[in-house]
Amino acid sequence: MLSHKAKYALKALLYLAEQDENHISRTIEIADGANIPKKFLEQILLDLKRGRFVSSKQGKFGGYYLIKSKNDITLAEIHRLFDGAIALLPCASLNFYEPCSDCKTESECSLRHGLLLIRDKTLKAMEGITIASLVKK
Amino acid sequence: MLSHKAKYALKALLYLAEQDENHISRTIEIADGANIPKKFLEQILLDLKRGRFVSSKQGKFGGYYLIKSKNDITLAEIHRLFDGAIALLPCASLNFYEPCSDCKTESECSLRHGLLLIRDKTLKAMEGITIASLVKK
DNA sequence: CTTAACCCTATCGATTTAATAGAATTTGTA
DNA sequence: TACAAATTCTATTAAATCGATAGGGTTAAG
Incomplete structure (x- = not known):
């Protein structure tokens, strides 16, 4: 069985993949959109970043975006x-x-x-x- | 991943399947043969019994034996x-x-x-x- | 310099897991 | 009938894991 972390990660990636090209998504936006506890999602997004699936922009107007093609994330x-x-x-x-x-x-x-x-x-x-x-x- | 319980269960069934027809195996015999902690194996064999994979004979000279064909246990x-x-x-x-x-x-x-x-x-x-x-x- | 966001680490409570303990019950046999 | 050898049953424990929360620290825009 998948852990909640893995399930949430997939849902978060799915959310990011559905956004327009070049759109940056804030954590809170993903959390609301995919129904994931925000603080928990923070850790997950950091893991996804370390795994080179997503990257982030820090500071005001920052957020997360895919850096790997949705066709290549399995x-x-x-x-x-x-x-x-x-x-x-x-x-x-x-x-x-x-x-x-x-x-x-x-x-x-x-x-x-x-x-x-x-x-x-x-x-x-x-x-x-x-x-x-x-x-x- | 399989739990230790599931792994031990498979090994115990394997041990039983390798015995001669009509042979009854004592818990300690299976435990030694398959390298499983004996008291832990006791619980596992009871679960396998409740699941109708094995049956047992109580008392002296008792033990466990398969009641389901080894071809039918998946x-x-x-x-x-x-x-x-x-x-x-x-x-x-x-x-x-x-x-x-x-x-x-x-x-x-x-x-x-x-x-x-x-x-x-x-x-x-x-x-x-x-x-x-x-x-x- | 304030605000809004990501970044990081620690902690918590609950559950599960792996294993052990100890006693009750059953059965063969001397 | 008493003993020995085996299964059966329930409880407990120690450690690990999981899901989530807390509370700052750091970065960047305006």
Whole structure:
């Protein structure tokens, strides 16, 4: 399941993607538009900025805007940024790999092979969902 | 990601599936064989029993055994039993559906459509992984 | 220099998670 | 019948995580 943070991030990106080119959106504007607690959204937008999805203008009349094409922002990326691995166990993860602590004898645990299959299919599906694909509906 | 409970459940089922027909496995035997904390495993086996995946024999020489074919126990079922919904949000879930609390205007949130696509593919993949498919490797 | 905005860090309360504890119950058998 | 060996059940705990809030600090326009 997605965390609220990830869900809010997607909604915020969706909001930004729906604005006119060159429009700058204030946090409060996004919060109201997407129904997200403002102070919570602040943190999320900062995370999105650190992740190079958005950029900001500080000071009066400042705000946030997309710096990555809505066609290139995928659900997979947002999941990884806020909720971490897409795989079901760390030993089956590409970006968050860790060996199992409780698989004593073999280096590959008995579940790993099956979980790799799941991860591949889920990942492919999640890479197919972009902000743009969510906007046009 | 899978919880430890779900992971341990899968390993325990795998252990049971590898035993001879009619063999009854004691908890301690499974715990040692699959490297799972024994008292924690007790709870998990009870959950698996309530979920009709295994049954037990009480008293001396008692233990656990599969009552469902290893070909019919899927990763999807175990995920649902221990970790709940497979979908990324409750509003996209088949078995754990709940409407979004923060989607004010429309009955369907902006993310739901995309998440339904993900859920369908992930679910199909998870239904394809059975205990039997994990054993033979 | 005031105002309006982003930026940053800390904290909080509630929930969940992983695990442990301890006792009650059941069953086989010497 | 008493003991031993096993499941069953409920409670508790310690730690981590999550969702959210608080309260400033910093930046820039006018």
